[in-house]
Amino acid sequence: EAGVTQFPSHSVIEKGQTVTLRCDPISGHDNLYWYRRVMGKEIKFLLHFVKESKQDESGMPNNRFLAERTGGTYSTLKVQPAELEDSGVYFCASSHQKGWADTQYFGPGTRLTVL
């Protein structure tokens, strides 16, 4: 079974540019999550999809961040325009169901550097 994949693995952009991160969850997982780790701090929750619907987006920092999951499969996270403080590692995770069985499986992350 393929794990959670993320693309790209690294991205270096200039301040003010746009970047789109992609996450492919494990096949059949309805739950998809985005987290990020900024400047060696704690990993912070961004949002949670159940299929194509946003279940919880309380962690999204501001309206420069837009997450989508059209069709309930892969998800994209767009940052527009990117700011210096957006640099960090963005993790995606997926899980099959809620409750005790809801173990979240993480992708390798996308390291974003904004110059």
Add this chain to the structure above:
Amino acid sequence: AQTVTQSQPEMSVQEAETVTLSCTYDTSESDYYLFWYKQPPSRQMILVIRQEAYKQQNATENRFSVNFQKAAKSFSLKISDSQLGDAAMYFCAYRLNNAGNMLTFGGGTRLMVKP
């Protein structure tokens, strides 16, 4: 605010020895799950062990075990017979049972294993 504290930014252990990583958390809720995740240098974060808060018995997974002290809100991870492959960042996290699926993480502990 809900928080997770890992007071040891770095730890080292001799191969074949035992090491304990500490984790404390702060929540007013009584129903939650606790997790330890491991992120090797290759960056894929994987679940090491999990514990349901209502269970008094400490979880064990092969060489990994936890010491769960609910009253003290402590959830330490013990690694026995440490191996070189155990070298990684270790993250402690919890998830409330009635407040969505988001994981709240600590800042991580980098474990080095000396041959």
